[in-house]
Amino acid sequence: MAGNTDSERRAVLDAETIAVVGCSATPGKPAHEVPAYLDAHGYTVVPVNPYAERVLGHAAADSLAEIDQRVDVVDVFRPPEEVPGIVDTAIARDDVGAVWLQVGIQHADAEERAAAAGLRVVSNSCIKVDHQRLVAP
DSSP states (O other), rough: OOOOOOOHHHHHOOOSSEEEEOOSSSTTHHHHHHHHHHHTTOOOEEEEEEEOOTTTTTTTTTSSGOOOOOSEEEEOSOOOGGGGHHHHHHHHHSOOOOOEOTTTOHHHHHHHHHHHHEEEEEOOOOOHHHHHTTTOO
């Protein structure tokens, strides 16, 4: 699957804007701490959480489709069964260059569809861990 080499992951991490689908407003949860890390390291983080108005000081979008700014990467903190819909929305946006599925999240059919549409795909991996390993050492 695409996205498995360090050079492919570095290319994804070269992004500017990361939409975090499933971004949590609860400190201590990975879905809060990872986007906080990305925010602290210069990325524009767009939280996607229909149950919060603001997360990490940023206005939260109800859905990926409702984001009204460019999105380079979609970082997913949602269950695998939700991945196909998220991928379909990412493909339909025409600005997303990559989909990153966090640790424990995989969906082979959706990943193949995203790759076939020209998106880079990283699955079952933490974007923070890879950033620390490949970019921030």
